[in-house]
Amino acid sequence: MSRYLLNKFLYTVDRDPELVERYREDPRGTVEWWEAERANVILNVLTGEKSSWLKFDDTEREALATHDVPKLFELGAHPFLTLTLCIAMFERDYTEPLGYQLYYAQCLSHFTLPYPDIST
Template sequence: MSRYLVDKFLFTVDRDPALVERYREDPVGTVAWWEAEEANRLLSCIADERSTWLAFDDAERAALAGHDYRALFALGAHPFLTLTLFIAMFERDHDEPLGFQREYAQRLADFSLPYPDIAT
């Protein structure tokens, strides 16, 4: 598992409103596109700098493509990155204040300490 790459996906998608919408509407296509085009782009100011070896494993790809934040949490994705992206995507689907945050907490309620390691 590359927690770095999953966290990088969550971070970069969350910072681009168009990508947030793309990921909401077409998660499979967005994950495939991002892995092919963006995964190896370095987080620097130099657009042409790239690595060549980063890729999601099958569990990561499935969790991201399925909007499965519970699986992402279990895999060690950073919970703040996961929560902020999924709030941007799904808070609008809830009528009550903090509706998605409550759903998120409820779906993760059976996790006990120690939580999955989020160190990268």
């Protein structure tokens, strides 16, 4: 399990509007593509230098592919990264003010202190 890789996925997808739409429309395909093409690219390094060992485990891959916010939080994904990406993808589906944010809070309401470790 790699909290770093989960958070890297959320961070990089959220910063690219085309990837946000791709992830909304084809989450499983986007996760598979990102893992194969981008997971080992060193963050913020544009030289083409790559690592070779980072990959999601089956639980992480499935949680990302199904947009399972509670499972991502349980696995250590940072809630602010998850929230901002999910707002970009799903806020348009809610008509009431803060509709998605309220849904997100409800999804995580069963967690009590101490929360899962989100450090990387």
